[in-house]
Amino acid sequence: MSTEEIAKGLIELCSKGKFEDAVNKYYAQDIVSVEPVAMPPMPAESKGIDAIRGKNQWFEENHDVHTIKIEGPFLGQNQFAVKFHLDMTPKHTGQRVSMSEMALYTVKDGKIAREEFYYNAGK
Amino acid sequence: MSTEEIAKGLIELCSKGKFEDAVNKYYAQDIVSVEPVAMPPMPAESKGIDAIRGKNQWFEENHDVHTIKIEGPFLGQNQFAVKFHLDMTPKHTGQRVSMSEMALYTVKDGKIAREEFYYNAGK
Numbered sequence: 238m239s240t241e242e243i244a245k246g247l248i249e250l251c252s253k254g255k256f257e258d259a260v261n262k263y264y265a266q267d268i269v270s271v272e273p274v275a276m277p278p279m280p281a282e283s284k285g286i287d288a289i290r291g292k293n294q295w296f297e298e299n300h301d302v303h304t305i306k307i308e309g310p311f312l313g314q315n316q317f318a319v320k321f322h323l324d325m326t327p328k329h330t331g332q333r334v335s336m337s338e339m340a341l342y343t344v345k346d347g348k349i350a351r352e353e354f355y356y357n358a359g360k
Numbered sequence: 361m362s363t364e365e366i367a368k369g370l371i372e373l374c375s376k377g378k379f380e381d382a383v384n385k386y387y388a389q390d391i392v393s394v395e396p397v398a399m400p401p402m403p404a405e406s407k408g409i410d411a412i413r414g415k416n417q418w419f420e421e422n423h424d425v426h427t428i429k430i431e432g433p434f435l436g437q438n439q440f441a442v443k444f445h446l447d448m449t450p451k452h453t454g455q456r457v458s459m460s461e462m463a464l465y466t467v468k469d470g471k472i473a474r475e476e477f478y479y480n481a482g483k
């Protein structure tokens with residue numbers, strides 16, 4: 238499967254909120270997931286598909302996502318970027334927030350081997 | 361200078377079209393610039409600040425940029441992403457196009473050591 242096919246398939250699933258299906262279909266067993274900083278209880282870097290499933294489960298259990306908008310994919314060589322815009326309420330604050338982030342995915346041997354997140358600090 | 365300071369300074373200059381000033385102020389001498397594919401006469405990968413100046417000069421001489429919109433920065437660890445939206449006319453086609461791309465910058469020792477571009481293949 239090409240990087241573009243993986244990118245478009247991933248976006249299709251994520252836009253429907255099917256993050257677990259996306260992990261099952263496209264992620265490598267030894268996937269590495271990188272955040273800019275640790276977000277306790279999540280470390281900045283998670284390794285292995287079970288850790289990523291745990292991270293996604295933690296996110297789903299602790300956030301009410303109202304809408305998700307996706308832009309892209311932005312294609313590179315063996316990488317692609319996706320812009321996510323989330324309108325959500327973290328349960329621990331109860332305060333609704335609107336935020337955007339970029340995710341950069343690296344494809345190796347037909348699977349996503351690395352995902353890295355970047356958070357919008359612009360105005 | 362922090363990654364965030366470099367990111368915001370770069371965006372300020374680029375939004376005014378001051379790409380050369382951005383290179384002079386923020387780029388490392390051994391900067392590497394990576395495109396998804398070669399765009400003749402430009403190779404996919406350019407190395408060194410003089411090559412990047414040549415690449416930018418080629419772009420400026422061969423494109424009429426009507427408007428540029430910038431989103432971000434999206435901050436990671438020692439990296440940041442910027443979304444560019446360009447409304448421009450490549451001189452060799454004469455056909456006005458509207459396109460968006462992501463640029464990912466890697467900061468090392470207070471300078472931008474790598475830039476990598478990703479082109480929007482979404483709808």
